[in-house]
Every structure is written in C-alpha cells, then in structure tokens.
Amino acid sequence: MSTDFCAQNPLSVSFADVEEAANRLQGIAFKTPVLTSETFNKRTNSQVFFKCENFQRTGSFKFRGACNALIQLSEAEKQRGVLTFSSGNHAQAIALAARLLEIPATVVMPADAPKVKQEATRGYGAEIILYDRTQVSREELAAKIAAERHLTIIPPYDHAWVIAGQGTAGLELIAEVGELDLLLVCCGGGGLLSGCAIATKTLSPQCKVIGVEPEQADDAARSFRTKTLQTVTNPDTIADGARTPSLGKLTFPLVLHYVDEMATVSEDAIRSTMFFMWERMKVVVEPTGVLAAAALLSGVVQSENARIGVIVSGGNVDLSEVNRFFYCN
Structure with missing residues (x-):
C-alpha cells in the first residue's frame, strides 16, 4: 500500500457505512442465494461459495x-x-x-x-x-x-453511497457461510471490489481479497502494482462491465488499502468459465460476472483446501448475441 497516496486520499467508506446500507436495503434488495458446485470444488480442490448477484433485482449487484x-x-x-x-x-x-x-x-x-x-x-x-x-x-x-x-x-462506482451499497453483497456472503480464506471479486471501476473488501476484512480479517479483471482491461491491476492510477481506453473484451477507463478517486485508495492482490484472466478463460456455469451449474451469468470464478477455474489463482468466496456479479446476457462468444478472438 502506498502510504503517501492514501494519506492524500483518505478512505471514503467504512464498515459502518456498509452496515447502514444493509439496513436501508432490507426489504428492497434481494438477499441473493449462495450456490456450490461439487465439480468446481473437485477441480479447484477447495470449497467454493458463489454469491449469485445474477439473481439480484435487475440481474446484478448494481x-x-x-x-x-x-x-x-x-x-x-x-x-x-x-x-x-x-x-x-x-x-x-x-x-x-x-x-x-x-x-x-x-x-x-x-x-x-x-x-x-x-x-x-x-x-x-x-x-x-x-x-x-x-x-x-x-x-x-x-x-x-x-x-x-x-x-x-450518481456515477456507477466512484461514489461513497454506491460503494457502501455494493459492499452488502460481501457482508451477506460471510454472514451466511462464515469466515473465508479467500474472496475473489470482479473489478471494473472498483466499487464492488472496494465495498466487499471492506466488509470482508472486518468480518473475516484473515481472508485474502483478490480483485480480478480481463487481461485486455488490466488498468486496475497495473494501478495496484505501480501505486499510480493507470487507465485504459475502450478495451476489447467481452466483459463489457469491466471496460471502465480506470479506478476512481474513491475506489483506488480503498483498493490499495483493503485488497491483497489483483489478477487478470484471458478472454478464453472468461468464455470457458461462463459456459461451465451455464452448463454445469445451470445459472445464466454474463462475461463480467464470471471473472472471479475464471481466475480459479483457469488456475490463475490457486488456493487448495481453502474456503473460497466468489462474487458472481451479474447475469444480463443478450441471448441474441450468444454466438459471438464462440467466435470472437
């Protein structure tokens, strides 16, 4: 973590903000299900819990x-x-x-x-x-x-109230399944990753939090490594929710403070994981929604004999364009 950077950019969201958001959302947002897959567990040699925000209202954590x-x-x-x-x-x-x-x-x-x-x-x-x-x-x-x-x-991620709301997904996951060894969260602008990391580091302090983005939209991973905000312009990835130009002024210091590591996955890994979840788990998930799972299934992130949480961020697939997932580069 860059102390100088964080000192100049104070953290904008606390765990108390996430808890207050959870209270506001009671009876309005859905408490989404947590699914498991024996096949996925065998392939990763771990116990994996999928927090399925594709079942949230409007089909995503947003x-x-x-x-x-x-x-x-x-x-x-x-x-x-x-x-x-x-x-x-x-x-x-x-x-x-x-x-x-x-x-x-x-x-x-x-x-x-x-x-x-x-x-x-x-x-x-x-x-x-x-x-x-x-x-x-x-x-x-x-x-x-x-x-x-x-x-x-109301911007899509760089807003304290938005970040706190997204963090309720992580809060719910740990409240249901207990402490975790590892949490994987997709990353576009960093709102979901920041919010879930805040909740996780409070409720399960030993849990390692990893953000995952496409290789072709790796601005957050580069920002995390260099401690300097990096950008990307209209990246060519099927994960359209991760085409954001950069982390935000609020999310960047939160990611630096709470997240342990960033990982990237290939377009092939995104496609194959999406098809796995459609075919084997019987859930409709969009390309961005499988980024976290793809890091595990592809072996980019390995953590055997662990309790692992995976945030499945959304399921809004345009079924009329499914063929392009098979044939794009």
Missing part, C-alpha cells in the same frame, strides 16, 4: 449501490431527478431504484451497449441518451446534461 444512493438524496434532489452513465447494469439499477422511489432518471449509455440492457433500462422507465463511445467522453456528456437539467449525477 441495484444495491444504486438504491442505497438514491434513498439518501434530499427531497429537492429527488424531485429534480438523477442522471448516470453506464454500459448497462448500473443503468438498469438506477432506472429501477428511481422508479421505486418515484425519481425521474436519465441514463447516458453507449450506442453499442447490449440491447437487452438498453431495453431493460427503458422498461424500468428511464430516459436513455445514446452516444458513440469512440468519439465522446461519457463523463463530459453526463456533466453537460446534468448541468443543463439540474440533475444529480
């Missing part, structure tokens, strides 16, 4: 953070409405949470975002503004629209 954030807005902010930018899962989460709380929602989405995610976001009642990710900065476009319309921006 609903936890979105709802925790929107609940805490002032009445004036709720009346004016909110805006976010997202390739899909956070978009859907904001849209549904806003509908439940009767808040107008606008979402800036890339035009090439999976159609199933676009349609679901519209279906939850949000206005969608599409843009070309190769030509336009989503952050700049979102800031411009929010200023014009006087909307409150």
Whole structure:
C-alpha cells in the first residue's frame, strides 16, 4: 500500500457505512442465494461459495449501490431527478431504484451497449441518451446534461453511497457461510471490489481479497502494482462491465488499502468459465460476472483446501448475441 497516496486520499467508506446500507436495503434488495458446485470444488480442490448477484433485482449487484444512493438524496434532489452513465447494469439499477422511489432518471449509455440492457433500462422507465463511445467522453456528456437539467449525477462506482451499497453483497456472503480464506471479486471501476473488501476484512480479517479483471482491461491491476492510477481506453473484451477507463478517486485508495492482490484472466478463460456455469451449474451469468470464478477455474489463482468466496456479479446476457462468444478472438 502506498502510504503517501492514501494519506492524500483518505478512505471514503467504512464498515459502518456498509452496515447502514444493509439496513436501508432490507426489504428492497434481494438477499441473493449462495450456490456450490461439487465439480468446481473437485477441480479447484477447495470449497467454493458463489454469491449469485445474477439473481439480484435487475440481474446484478448494481441495484444495491444504486438504491442505497438514491434513498439518501434530499427531497429537492429527488424531485429534480438523477442522471448516470453506464454500459448497462448500473443503468438498469438506477432506472429501477428511481422508479421505486418515484425519481425521474436519465441514463447516458453507449450506442453499442447490449440491447437487452438498453431495453431493460427503458422498461424500468428511464430516459436513455445514446452516444458513440469512440468519439465522446461519457463523463463530459453526463456533466453537460446534468448541468443543463439540474440533475444529480450518481456515477456507477466512484461514489461513497454506491460503494457502501455494493459492499452488502460481501457482508451477506460471510454472514451466511462464515469466515473465508479467500474472496475473489470482479473489478471494473472498483466499487464492488472496494465495498466487499471492506466488509470482508472486518468480518473475516484473515481472508485474502483478490480483485480480478480481463487481461485486455488490466488498468486496475497495473494501478495496484505501480501505486499510480493507470487507465485504459475502450478495451476489447467481452466483459463489457469491466471496460471502465480506470479506478476512481474513491475506489483506488480503498483498493490499495483493503485488497491483497489483483489478477487478470484471458478472454478464453472468461468464455470457458461462463459456459461451465451455464452448463454445469445451470445459472445464466454474463462475461463480467464470471471473472472471479475464471481466475480459479483457469488456475490463475490457486488456493487448495481453502474456503473460497466468489462474487458472481451479474447475469444480463443478450441471448441474441450468444454466438459471438464462440467466435470472437
């Protein structure tokens, strides 16, 4: 951990924030199931617990953070409405949470975002503004629209209330299965990884926490190694939820403080793990959702005779495009 960096960037979220988020989300967010697989256990020679956020409302963990954030807005902010930018899962989460709380929602989405995610976001009642990710900065476009319309921006990961909400997934997992030796969490912008690491290091202090991202979108792994924020531009990976340009100003110091290691997995490992979970575990999981499991199944991370937690982040697959998973490079 870089002491100087963390001293300049104080930690924004505590375990108490995660606990408070869990209380707010009771009766709103689902308590998702924890699944096991004998075949997976045999292949890894460990006991693996899958926290299945693909069964969360809107099909991903993102609903936890979105709802925790929107609940805490002032009445004036709720009346004016909110805006976010997202390739899909956070978009859907904001849209549904806003509908439940009767808040107008606008979402800036890339035009090439999976159609199933676009349609679901519209279906939850949000206005969608599409843009070309190769030509336009989503952050700049979102800031411009929010200023014009006087909307409150709720970013997909770099927000204390969002991070605390995501951490409730890790809190629930350990509350159900007990202490762990290892926890694996996918990483895009670091909101889920940060939140779950905070909960895990408090409830199971000896547990090692590893973040996992695609080899072709390894900005967080490079940032972790160098202790300097690294970026990536429109990485070519099927894990669309991990195409974020970098860790955030809030998530980077949290990752440095709470996470023990970062790992990366190949596109082939992502595909083969996704198909394994579809075929053997009978659950629909999207490419980003299997990153953590892929690190184990591919042997990138090895920890025999251990109790291992795996956060399965989401299951929003556009089934009309499944063939591309077989034939892409």
